[in-house]
Amino acid sequence: MEELIREKGTPLYLQLADELRKQIEEGILKEDERIPTEKELSDRYNVSRITVRKALEILTDEDLLTRKQGVGTFVTGKKLVRNLNTLMSFSQNCIQNGEKPGTKFLSADIVTAMPSDVKYLHIQKGEKIIRIRRLRYCNDVPVMLEENHFPRKFAFLLSEDLNQPLFSTLAAHNVILKTGTKKIGICYATKEEAKELGVKENEALLYMWDTCADADGNPVYYGKNIINADRYTYILQLDVDEGAK
Amino acid sequence: MEELIREKGTPLYLQLADELRKQIEEGILKEDERIPTEKELSDRYNVSRITVRKALEILTDEDLLTRKQGVGTFVTGKKLVRNLNTLMSFSQNCIQNGEKPGTKFLSADIVTAMPSDVKYLHIQKGEKIIRIRRLRYCNDVPVMLEENHFPRKFAFLLSEDLNQPLFSTLAAHNVILKTGTKKIGICYATKEEAKELGVKENEALLYMWDTCADADGNPVYYGKNIINADRYTYILQLDVDEGAK
Structure with missing residues (x-):
């Protein structure tokens, strides 16, 4: 389990979004790579699935992640x-x-x-x-x-x-x-x-x-x-x- | 079985496309209605499924039909x-x-x-x-x-x-x-x-x-x-x- 370094006053889903954004920017999560499931992220960061979902929504809105019907969520490739x-x-x-x-x-x-x-x-x-x-x-x-x-x-x-x-x-x-x-x-x-x-x-x-x-x-x-x-x-x-x- | 009135020199798929287009224009096939399957059309008009597929492709290209993934083909609604x-x-x-x-x-x-x-x-x-x-x-x-x-x-x-x-x-x-x-x-x-x-x-x-x-x-x-x-x-x-x- 990789705990988030929890900042007081910042909602957990924003912290998780920041963490995942950092991993995308640093190439730890690679372009076109499928990211872990909600369940896996929830276990890994010790947060609720609702928190995971909200974090993924933010990154999808930013076009950093792409949700594909019935397949999973991927790091958006270069457009x-x-x-x-x-x-x-x-x-x-x-x-x-x-x-x-x-x-x-x-x-x-x-x-x-x-x-x-x-x-x-x-x-x-x-x-x-x-x-x-x-x-x-x-x-x-x-x-x-x-x-x-x-x-x-x-x-x-x-x-x-x-x-x-x-x-x-x-x-x-x-x-x-x-x-x-x-x-x-x-x-x-x-x-x-x-x-x-x-x-x-x-x-x-x-x-x-x-x-x-x-x-x-x-x-x-x-x-x-x-x-x-x-x-x-x-x-x-x-x-x-x-x-x- | 509704036979097409077969015109000499016009490929069957064009004749079938013309027939279906007519039915859409006359409202026999209604807006947003699901059209019969390839198999049903093939049986009804006594033509091969390849002929049906080519006819449906023409009408899809004309935006008269809309193919929906895993659901079927529909008469395109007013856009x-x-x-x-x-x-x-x-x-x-x-x-x-x-x-x-x-x-x-x-x-x-x-x-x-x-x-x-x-x-x-x-x-x-x-x-x-x-x-x-x-x-x-x-x-x-x-x-x-x-x-x-x-x-x-x-x-x-x-x-x-x-x-x-x-x-x-x-x-x-x-x-x-x-x-x-x-x-x-x-x-x-x-x-x-x-x-x-x-x-x-x-x-x-x-x-x-x-x-x-x-x-x-x-x-x-x-x-x-x-x-x-x-x-x-x-x-x-x-x-x-x-x-x-």
Whole structure:
């Protein structure tokens, strides 16, 4: 049993949180490591389970711990931060953050448009589209499965190196992206998605729909991104809309 | 067995997706209703389970169906859309979308600052803060659990009607919010969160950290929002950052 050095006047759960935070900061509890159970912590520090629970809640709020459904509580791994304020490519964003972007090309094919393609790419039912699937890495960690759909006139992409940044490849063909829309929700990893992203099947992931248009408002692509939220955080900096005060 | 009217040249899974989409649009399959299992659909329409799976994937991609881990596949309920582009209050956003905002005040208290409060509210360790918890509704549906922490000088809020929009209450006290930061991730519903939001315990939810400052850059609040992603979608409209092309 490792007793806490009990400070008078500071609630025990804060003391336990401080102790565990210290262990995380000093690397005694390591990134992605599963921490002991509530029962084990309660025995080890000679505190009630309610105290343990409150301490773990604090550290979870601070994003130092991550609770996973039915699995346990883990020390949060290093998260890569993506700023959503501007329409910046994945690679550009990584570089701006001082991180190393990476891409693994998975597949490219010509397929019949789905209804969502018809809607977002402004094409006719039954038309063919270009579908490109890539796995995106940040500092060699797989963080996002990206599937982009392009109108068929973008078939020139199929002869390009799709491990390279797509925005640059498009720019080399005089396709300049100007505006975009993103929509964020939750999905659950399929077997294949789990394998590519190194997570468990059915684990909750962020789902981001993504559309992009050129300066004339013509759709360039419609995409779906499956994101490992344990590894990748989206942030936004906002200003008050003057009209909405 | 309800046979599909088989069209020559159109793959069966697209025909099945069209048929199910029609049933959703016509309300034969109702919002939030669990659809038949793959096996049942396979038997009913006399198609293989692979065909069923491909059809369901299409409708899931279109966000017409929602797959829930270990529970089944459901017709997606009406989603409320929040535009994240500007720092707009929940109430303002609902009204702009033609929806009815609602608030249920849950609790307000004075508590000792957590380390995250110290960090985001620029206060000292051990100081007290004001903690306000509210459940937010859109068209009478609970969509978000909101917990906001304010520096102690905002204690005047405790004598206000906290069912009213907070931005307006603050404005009446000459506190004008100017800038903010949001961070988006995933969390799993605790028992209490599940009860308030009407979801299952441990169901995946969106987690949004939220900070807000006034025109002088002084922190006004630091908040945590737990969001039912089945009910509420975040969208963003973006322009290319000229410097980042």
